[in-house]
Amino acid sequence: TVDIILQADDENSVFSPVVWNDDSGYHMIYAIQQGEQSVIAISSSTDGQTWNDGSIILEPLEEWESLAIVPSSIEMTDDGYVLLYSGTDGRTWNIGRATSSDGELWERDIEPFFELGKAGSWDDSSVREGFIIIDEDISHLWYSGFDGETWRIGYAYQDTAGTWVRNDNLQYSLPEFGLFHTDGAQRPIVWQENDQTPIRLGICCFMKGK
Numbered sequence: 001t002v003d004i005i006l007q008a009d010d011e012n013s014v015f016s017p018v019v020w021n022d023d024s025g026y027h028m029i030y031a032i033q034q035g036e037q038s039v040i041a042i043s044s045s046t047d048g049q050t051w052n053d054g055s056i057i058l059e060p061l062e063e064w065e066s067l068a069i070v071p072s073s074i075e076m077t078d079d080g081y082v083l084l085y086s087g088t089d090g091r092t093w094n095i096g097r098a099t100s101s102d103g104e105l106w107e108r109d110i111e112p113f114f115e116l117g118k119a120g121s122w123d124d125s126s127v128r129e130g131f132i133i134i135d136e137d138i139s140h141l142w143y144s145g146f147d148g149e150t151w152r153i154g155y156a157y158q159d160t161a162g163t164w165v166r167n168d169n170l171q172y173s174l175p176e177f178g179l180f181h182t183d184g185a186q187r188p189i190v191w192q193e194n195d196q197t198p199i200r201l202g203i204c205c206f207m208k209g210k
Helices: none
Strands: 012-022 025-034 037-045 055-058 068-077 080-088 093-100 126-135 138-146 151-158 164-172 185-191 200-205
Touching: 012 068, 025 068, 080 126, 093 138, 126 185, 138 185, 151 185
Parallel strands: 037 068, 068 126, 093 126
Antiparallel strands: 012 025, 025 037, 037 055, 068 080, 080 093, 126 138, 138 151, 151 164, 185 200
16 A cells, blocks of 8 residues: 655645655655645655645746746755746746755745747747756756647757757657657656766656546
């Protein structure tokens, strides 16, 4: 059986957990659906099974994220934590960023951290669910992109000047790759066991209408 470890009240729901652990225990950042809007909250646990009630750390604020914000990944750095989240105004999704030195108090960027691709590209309608790895001051980003019909997984990196460079040769779920379902792929999760092993990519595939 699967136990429920965290739930909201009868009027709200919780989803999209992002979990990490440190010397103080386990921490979870997640979304709470409150009516038509969603907010981001944090909870902690000593054993990963029993969690405290948690508290809201981010609410929709800017116009581009006015309807919903949903956490997608967290990266620990020498300065603290970098949280990527998806934000939408009900029409378009963009990727936002918030930073924290202690995991409790968060400061967000006013503008999207990563925006839509150029008109006519495979990610010109929405981008969301960013997964970031920061390696020697270079930010590597895997994300979900949407062209109005199909979600795909893409990759970009941020150069030393702070400019995002997209690699349009690395977009997954197209039929010629034969790796993922052609109806779409979303929510990339990337990990590497150590410097000597390959980088691994996990994704969520789906069928239209399912």
